[in-house]
Structures are given as C-alpha cells and as structure tokens.
Amino acid sequence: MTNSFADFDKAKMFFIIGSNMTEAHPVAATFVKNAVNNGAKMILVDPRRTALAEFATMHLPLKVGSDIALLNGLMHVLIKEDLYDKEYVKSCTVGFEELKAAVENYPPERAEEISGIPAETIVEVARLMAANKPAMLMYTLGITEHTCGVNNVMSCANFQMLLGNVGFECGGVNPLRGQNNVQGACDMGALPNVYPGYQKVTDPDAKAKFEKAWGVELDDKLGMMMPAMFDGLGDGKVKGMYIFGENVANTEPDITHVEHCMEHAEFIVCNDIFHTETTRFADVVLPATAWSEDDGTFTNSERRVNRVRKAVEAPGDAKPNWWIFKEIAKRMGQEWESNSGQEIWDNEVSMLAPSMTGIKFSRIEGDGLQWPVPDLDHLGTPFLHKDGCFTCGLGNFKPAEWTPPAEVPDEEYPLVLSTGRRLYHYHTRTQTGRSGGLNELLGEETADISLADAKKLGIANGERVRLSSRRGSIELTAKVTPEVQEGMVWMAFHFREACANWLTNGVYDPVSQTAEYKACAVKLEKVA
Amino acid sequence: MAESKLKLNGTEVEFAPGETLLQVAERNGVDIPTLCYLKDCTPTGACRMCVVEVKGARTLVASCAMPAGNGMEVQTDTEKVRTARRLAVELLLSSGHHNCLVCEANGECKLQALAYEYGVDAVRFSPPAETYPIEDDNPLITRDFSKCILCGRCVQACNEVQVNRAIGFGYRGAEAKIVTTGDRPYDQSDCVFCGQCVQACPVGALTEKKAKGKGRSWETKKVRTTCPYCGVGCQLWLHVKDNQIIKVTAVEDAQPNRGRLCVKGRFGYDFIHSPERLTTPLIKENGEFREASWDEALDLVAERFMEIKKEHGPDSIAGVSCARSTNEDSYNMQKLFRAVIGTNNIDHCART
Ligand code: SF4
Ligand code: SF4
Ligand code: SF4
Numbered sequence A: 001m002t003n004s005f006a007d008f009d010k011a012k013m014f015f016i017i018g019s020n021m022t023e024a025h026p027v028a029a030t031f032v033k034n035a036v037n038n039g040a041k042m043i044l045v046d047p048r049r050t051a052l053a054e055f056a057t058m059h060l061p062l063k064v065g066s067d068i069a070l071l072n073g074l075m076h077v078l079i080k081e082d083l084y085d086k087e088y089v090k091s092c093t094v095g096f097e098e099l100k101a102a103v104e105n106y107p108p109e110r111a112e113e114i115s116g117i118p119a120e121t122i123v124e125v126a127r128l129m130a131a132n133k134p135a136m137l138m139y140t141l142g143i144t145e146h147t148c149g150v151n152n153v154m155s156c157a158n159f160q161m162l163l164g165n166v167g168f169e170c171g172g173v174n175p176l177r178g179q180n181n182v183q184g185a186c187d188m189g190a191l192p193n194v195y196p197g198y199q200k201v202t203d204p205d206a207k208a209k210f211e212k213a214w215g216v217e218l219d220d221k222l223g224m225m226m227p228a229m230f231d232g233l234g235d236g237k238v239k240g241m242y243i244f245g246e247n248v249a250n251t252e253p254d255i256t257h258v259e260h261c262m263e264h265a266e267f268i269v270c271n272d273i274f275h276t277e278t279t280r281f282a283d284v285v286l287p288a289t290a291w292s293e294d295d296g297t298f299t300n301s302e303r304r305v306n307r308v309r310k311a312v313e314a315p316g317d318a319k320p321n322w323w324i325f326k327e328i329a330k331r332m333g334q335e336w337e338s339n340s341g342q343e344i345w346d347n348e349v350s351m352l353a354p355s356m357t358g359i360k361f362s363r364i365e366g367d368g369l370q371w372p373v374p375d376l377d378h379l380g381t382p383f384l385h386k387d388g389c390f391t392c393g394l395g396n397f398k399p400a401e402w403t404p405p406a407e408v409p410d411e412e413y414p415l416v417l418s419t420g421r422r423l424y425h426y427h428t429r430t431q432t433g434r435s436g437g438l439n440e441l442l443g444e445e446t447a448d449i450s451l452a453d454a455k456k457l458g459i460a461n462g463e464r465v466r467l468s469s470r471r472g473s474i475e476l477t478a479k480v481t482p483e484v485q486e487g488m489v490w491m492a493f494h495f496r497e498a499c500a501n502w503l504t505n506g507v508y509d510p511v512s513q514t515a516e517y518k519a520c521a522v523k524l525e526k527v528a
Numbered sequence B: 001m002a003e004s005k006l007k008l009n010g011t012e013v014e015f016a017p018g019e020t021l022l023q024v025a026e027r028n029g030v031d032i033p034t035l036c037y038l039k040d041c042t043p044t045g046a047c048r049m050c051v052v053e054v055k056g057a058r059t060l061v062a063s064c065a066m067p068a069g070n071g072m073e074v075q076t077d078t079e080k081v082r083t084a085r086r087l088a089v090e091l092l093l094s095s096g097h098h099n100c101l102v103c104e105a106n107g108e109c110k111l112q113a114l115a116y117e118y119g120v121d122a123v124r125f126s127p128p129a130e131t132y133p134i135e136d137d138n139p140l141i142t143r144d145f146s147k148c149i150l151c152g153r154c155v156q157a158c159n160e161v162q163v164n165r166a167i168g169f170g171y172r173g174a175e176a177k178i179v180t181t182g183d184r185p186y187d188q189s190d191c192v193f194c195g196q197c198v199q200a201c202p203v204g205a206l207t208e209k210k211a212k213g214k215g216r217s218w219e220t221k222k223v224r225t226t227c228p229y230c231g232v233g234c235q236l237w238l239h240v241k242d243n244q245i246i247k248v249t250a251v252e253d254a255q256p257n258r259g260r261l262c263v264k265g266r267f268g269y270d271f272i273h274s275p276e277r278l279t280t281p282l283i284k285e286n287g288e289f290r291e292a293s294w295d296e297a298l299d300l301v302a303e304r305f306m307e308i309k310k311e312h313g314p315d316s317i318a319g320v321s322c323a324r325s326t327n328e329d330s331y332n333m334q335k336l337f338r339a340v341i342g343t344n345n346i347d348h349c350a351r352t
C-alpha cells in the first residue's frame, strides 16, 4: 500500500475494486464503514454484491475480467471532459500522451459493451471521482488474479495518477495483502529476482554486497517462479523441492496438474505444523513451531513491521523454521551466526536492506514501524510519494489494452467461475479448521449462483450440484444468492473436497506469473 | 476570540473545541470512572458513573456527554459526587444477578472494581426474580442478560465501531434487553462473531465461550503479538495460562487496528494446541512415514540436496517459501537457497 490503514476512516472518497474487504480484511472494512458513516463516498467495483455494497454510493457489478475496459472508460471521460488533474499530470508524471491515445479507444459506450456497466454510469462515476479529492483506491486479488493482472494494476495506478491522487494522505493505490506476511516474504527476498529489500539479483553491486555479507559466491541468473517450478518437476528439470508451510496441493490452480507434477519429484521436503494434502508428497517432513511459539516479525499491508512474540512452548520436538534452515546450511558446509529472530533481523536484515536500516527490535516493541525507515531516528513512512514526488522519479503512465480471460464461457461450459475467500476460514483451513467454533459457523463450501441461473437450471437453494470445468469436477451444495450476477458461479478454496482449484485454470499473467483464479469456464448440473 | 479555559479541581486548564469534560480530565491526568462510555462513540450518558460537580449546575452532570465550556468550574471527586457514584453502583448491582464468585468476568469486571472502590458493602435492593435465560447456542459467545447493566457499549461496538448492525436495545422498562433483529440467538442473526461486543462489555454479560473455566484474569499472562491471518496485521493480546492461549483480545489504541478484531483474529487461536500437530521429524520409507530424530532427518535432507546439486546443478532444486511465517524464517530460507544451494529458485505464494 502507498498509504496507511490510519487514513481509511479519515478519507472522504473511496474507489474499491476487486476487494471483498468485509470478508477478506474485516478490520480494514470497519474503518471504511466508519468513514462512510461520517459522510465519505464510496464507489465499489465488484462482480458480486458483497456486504460492502450496502455502504457504497454506487456499486458497479462489472463482468468478471473487464476491469481494464472500465478503468480505461473512466479515464476516457476524465480526459474528454477535461476533468483530470492537469497540474499534477504536468509536474509529476510522464507518458500522458500515450495514455491519452490508448484510452481514446474506450469511449463509455465501448466500456459498457465489455464491462456491462452502463455508459451513463461510467460518466457519472468519472465526474464524482474528479469532484472528490483525494480518493483512496483499494484493490485486492480481484485485480491481480487474472492473466492481465499486471495490466489491471497499471490501470489502477494510471487512474489514480490521472486524478492526481497519488502522494497524499487519504489517497494512493492500496493493494491489501491476502496473507498476514505476504509483504514480509517479498521484503525478505523470497522471490526469484530480488535479495532482501528489493535489491536485484541481476545488479552486480547488489550481488557483490550479498556475497560479501554471506561470504559466498552468488548466482546472478533469475530464478524460477512457482508455476515454472511445478512444471519443472513435471518435465524433470526440477528434481528436488523444499516446500515451507504452504499447502500447494490445494492453493495452486488445477490441483490435478500440480499433484501430477509433485508425484514426479525425486525429493521433496516440507516444513509444517500439520500434515496437509501437500506433505503426502514429501520424503521428509520437519515439524515446525507455529505462530506464538517463536519470536520474530510480520510486515502488514501498510509496510508496518510488527513484532510477533513467543507466548507458549511448541509441542514435542517442533523447532523454529529459521533454525531448521540454519541446521541444513550447516550440514551443507556453512555456519550461520544469527541464533534468534532478533539476531537475524538486527544483525542481518536491517544491515542489508536499506529501506529497513532504521528498524531494530528495540524500536518496534509497540506499534512497529512502516518502511522505508532509512535510519535509527526515522519515524517511518505512513504514505509514499509525498506530494506526488515519486521516490523513483516521475510517475509513469503505462496504458493497457483490455484482454479477455484466457478461458471464456462457451456452449459446453456456459458459466464463469470466480473465486475468493470467506469470512470464517483462511486458506486451506489448516489453522481455522482446527480452531474451535469456526467450522461450526461455516462447515462446508457452496457454489454461489444467481437467482436467474438457479431458475434456468432448476436448482433450489441447498441442493447438491456438480460443477465442472475442463480440468475437473466437484460435487457441492448450491447457494442461491442475490450477491452473484447471472452467468457467474462463485466459490472459495477452503475445503479440500469442494475446492475451487480442482476447476481453476492454470494460466498465468506473463509478467507476475499470478494465476487466473478469478475466471474460468464451468458448467453446473443438478445432481440427480 | 473566545477563551477555551476551565477550572478542573481548582486548576486552570485549556481545552479544545468539542472536547468533553471527561476528555479534558483524562488529558490532564484526572481519573473519572466510567462504565458506559466507549471511546470514539457517541456518548449515551446511561450509567451516571462519570458524574462531576459543575459550579452553577442544578444537578451533577455526566462528564462523558458534557462538552467543556469556557469558565466552567468542575470538581471531579467531592463527597456529593462519590455518593452519587456509590448509589449508581448499588442500583446497577441490584438490577441483576451479579454473583462474582462464579462469574467469568471476575477480576476483569468494571462494575465489581467500582463497587470495591466506592465501598459498596451490601446490596441494598434485592435482585429481580425473573431473568432472561443464558444464551450459548453458538460456539463463541455466551450471553447472560442477568448480568447486563444496559450500558449500551455492546450496541455501540457493533453499530458504531464495527458497523455490523447486528444488535440494539429492545423492549422497555424492566424488560429492556439488548437484542438482535427479531430477538434471535446470535447464530441466527446478522452477527458475524467479531466479538467486539464481548470486548466492550464491562461486566460478565458477554463472555468468550471458549475461555470459560480456563483461567482467571489474575492467573494469566498477557503477551502482545500480531494476528496470523490477513494482511491487516491487527495487534492482539494473547491471554496465556499453563502454556495455553485461553483467549485473545485486541490491543486498545494500537496501530493499525485500534482495538478491533475480526472473528478469525479473536477466536482462531487454538489450532496451535491441536493434538494433530506434527511433533517429530518424519522420513518416508516404502511409502510410509516413520519417526526420526532431528539429526537423521536433517542429515538426510542435506545429503539429498547435495547429491541432486552435484548431479543436476543447483537450478534443479526449487523452494516455495511461506507467506504466513515470520520475516526471519523467510530470510533464512532464501539465504539457504541463494548462499548454500546456489540458486535463485525461491518464490512464495504472494499470488494467492
Ligand atoms: S459479535 Fe460483532 S457482529 Fe456480533 S453482535 Fe457482537 S459486535 Fe455485533
Ligand atoms: S451486554 Fe454488556 S455491554 Fe451490552 S449493555 Fe449489557 S452490560 Fe452493557
Ligand atoms: S483480526 Fe482479522 S482483520 Fe485483523 S489481521 Fe486478523 S484476520 Fe485480519
């Protein structure tokens, strides 16, 4: 996020797109609702009528996968009607002419054709956005989990820059992170292209710095992203795999394919706290300490590095993950000095990542600090790009063309399946499924369908249905709900038997390699 | 320009426009007891615990609802004030069945603490004969309206803080009660079990069902930590007794959640105590896992990785890191891949 959660309840205008905040980020949603109660306006763009829609000034139930067309349509109106922030565009950005040329081709009528949102509504929303500044734009996986995910993100940034909303309190582009420490895992360099602190592995200076710090020679070639790793197992390029705490056999798209790849591995190690569908494929399973059994830090969506503390002893012989990695390193010939979460952070991470230099355990006993924190006196950075002065130079408009999802409905598979999270569960339920009470509140997955489709297919609420895609077929209970639009089925991936990922399409954004979890073609039948 | 000054217990203090007497007192380190007041919410003035004497006013005024005014002279701890507060506590105590001995909130109850502080030595009025039955039809929250003092904090927590609009005041007079729409049990209402009402309840009327009988507040230690679920990163207190987390509450005034939690953060903690936890390294032999020592398991992992590396090169090994574990764990994993195995084949589920 460029901005902070502290901005939410102070904001006067929101543009929320592809984010079911009340279920996926409930506490963040409470601040938005507070702001609305205090008079803030909110535009909600989501194919589903989620609970947040009740608070929205306008809800735009666009067709799945049409975000770019809609955003381009909005920008078209802003430019055509001369409503964009000319001063900001002139002094803070480059590439306006390219953007203008690109969105020229998206008059509201064309945007309507693609997105299903009426042209008048698009004009109205553009005017409302121009009249209420600054506005916070929030998005979540509804934007990124598409084959055009990166272009979706770029369009969100273009829109906010055109409005002159980046670089101010209560403005900015604010992706909410799905899992508690996605931000931290990226910051720590658990990515194939960067070292901790986003220093590129292809940059000779960065490489030299880490070679010196770690006393080894390093490789400057980009590594594989997850889809390539699994495909590599399948075709024999990858022989060994280390899976740390992830239940990939349920979270990756097209489960059948993922499991097939894992079966081909020569050697798989898993660190985990429970047996999962993934540990079945392991040759060695190492029992790890869980949250609250070890000291360390998490970094939330607003870049805040917060403490996590040990409160209880781990069961049996379970050991901290950092210790397990250190012990393997030792057995492969390297002695690492740091011997606790604090030593790793204070002596390595904060020494190596410039944006975190000023963060030490002693400084984050209370509320943590939001990076960048360049030195020990710095108080953290609640919002980035202050006053539109982008930290990396001028803001760059990168226009994007709308592209449809890789798989669209046809005669055989006439519906679109889109996926997401439900309030009472988290991921593959390894945690929530074992926390008393949560299963009682939500004990099974449902296929959520519209009243119109239910009628057409003769399916009543609560009946068993079979949902199939080109990759698989599952049986589950139908939930007929006004939340879902006609032509769409919605479900989550929390329950193994009725996991959406038996059906989802293993196709990826070419740049980010994020899978298109949000759109694939399915058919729905009543189970006799 | 009008002055913004008043006299607080004889000392002149400044105030900002819109501040209540309670806020002015708090800022100046003067303690005024409250029961119904919930920070950042519209004051209800329901309990009368926060009364103070204002010179010239005919009656005592509720400081939580009274805006500060220029030239006011306020006394917060006179005999008159103390008598009124004592009476308020007595009335509240006798309005319900407050048997502290068996109450879950014993030690954390504000009413109990105030009764002690104001020297309420006996209940002057006998408690009502009829009470509402205890509701615990749901797995997470117990509602015992025989202890409810109708302060309304739960209603504010639900409607103004979380904005879930699941509960409100219902019925009238002696039958007055906090209700969901249609006075249904929580699990058949709009309630989403965020538990904000439980956290707001100053007495034992709303309590965490899972914590029942697990430990008194003075037997537990509180450890501050960060929620293990979504990317908001809410700050929690873990209440720990005998190596067990028995309940979770939000850290008030902490960023980013400012005292709020959702159902997962507040109630999704006990997975760590599950009997299904992995407790020993496992090695697969002939398709079956067998238990192993750490040394054996770690040696095997190191040996196999070295073999694969030697035979097929470092890029034939790949690592999936964990987006739920700590930064320090992620750091060490990528270091293992880069510095030891010698490949940048390290990624994580950032995309789910
Ligand atoms: S648990 Fe949350 S939603 Fe339910 S009544 Fe209490 S505050 Fe409202
Ligand atoms: S249930 Fe608790 S918070 Fe709600 S009105 Fe009764 S005493 Fe107050
Ligand atoms: S309490 Fe809820 S909103 Fe807060 S971090 Fe945990 S899961 Fe997210």
Ligand code: FES
Binding pocket: B033, B034, B035, B036, B037, B044, B045, B046, B047, B048, B049, B050, B051, B062, B063, B064, B065
């Ligand atoms: S706290 Fe002021 S009336 Fe209750």
